[in-house]
Amino acid sequence: MSSRTVPKPPSNWVSTAVSLPITTLKYASTEPVVTGGLLYVLTRGPPHVRERLLRPFANNLLSKNGATRLASLITILKFLTAIGVAKRINGALNRLALNNWSLRRPGASFHFGGAKSELVLITGGSSGFGYEMVKGFSKSARVVVLDISPFPNELARLPDVHFYRCDVTDTSSVVSICAEIKKNLGNPSVLINNAGIGIGKTVLETTNEECERLFKINLISHFVLIREFLPAMLQMKKGHIVTISSMASFFAAPGLLDYCCTKVGALYLNDGIRAECLTRYPGGEGICTTSVHPSWHSTGILKGAEKTLNERGIFPDPPSKVSDLVIEQVLKARSGRIHVPLSEEGRAGLRNWPLWAQDLSMGHVFARKRFEFGRDASSTLQ
Missing domain, CATH: 1.10.287 (Helix Hairpins)
Incomplete structure (x- = not known):
């Protein structure tokens, strides 16, 4: 949780x-x-x-x-x-x-509600944002969860919620489980790539194994799951791919560089899939794409750094602040780019600033009492 x-x-x-x-x-x-x-x-x-x-x-x-x-x-x-x-x-x-240059979303209609015609697949659904999304989506759709962590009992008791224990770093296992899902439950019309981890170390402190695992979970698994489920979405002429990225996709933060690289990659994957759906795939006009960019939220990814965050005046919001917006976006069948909180939207343009202004804003020039992952033992992620 x-x-x-x-x-x-x-x-x-x-x-x-x-x-x-x-x-x-x-x-x-x-x-x-x-x-x-x-x-x-x-x-x-x-x-x-x-x-x-x-x-x-x-x-x-x-x-x-x-x-x-x-x-x-x-x-x-x-x-x-x-x-x-x-x-x-x-x-x-x-x-x-x-929304593919259309006032009304082209393609087939989604049918959320009591009949639960739609199937929503969520990775990392045992905790954090995923945990909240499972609860929310279970009211109007069937939900299937992929996670390596045990599934909480309170989620397992929800009607029409299905759990598959899966290590998304194992591509062959993911492909096998996806085949099982298609056979038993059908093809998801909504794919939420939510699973993610953080290490909170500098590049020189991170091992090759840690870095490879992070990239597989935070980015490579997105490619695998899109390849598994997008073809059926195109045939159905409807689908929604939601990418849980981060505000870290707009910054190269010391002590979190590998995480930032995966998140900017996730953002580009979201934008690239949208472009391919517009230009390369028949039926692609019916596919929605949404990237989500949370700032500080109280999920397991921050475990171990809470005290230092609080000392720096950073008090993470509950994960429901993000999950509620994702659910709303999917239910209204609209593509989007969501910054959470909305006040962070202006910071997404930091990469367009002059380099000297970026350095000053990020505190790379003058010493500043600010939070950075891995700077001390209390800011290292668990």
């Missing part, structure tokens, strides 16, 4: 309260409905409304050079509104592209 989230100390609540006005201002400045509405009131709104809005600032901000400062504010609002509208248009075009 996933590890327990450590309660946030009072000081963290104080920090949250202090940062709330900044967070609110940041949101408002990037929301075109807010900036555009304010711009309209200040330029074309009824005079009595504009006067009432500006009255609190008449004796301070606008007491000197009021007209000039108001003109500057209007210019800033125009700029922010234009940026906000551009971001909205960009987001809408991205969503359209992710």
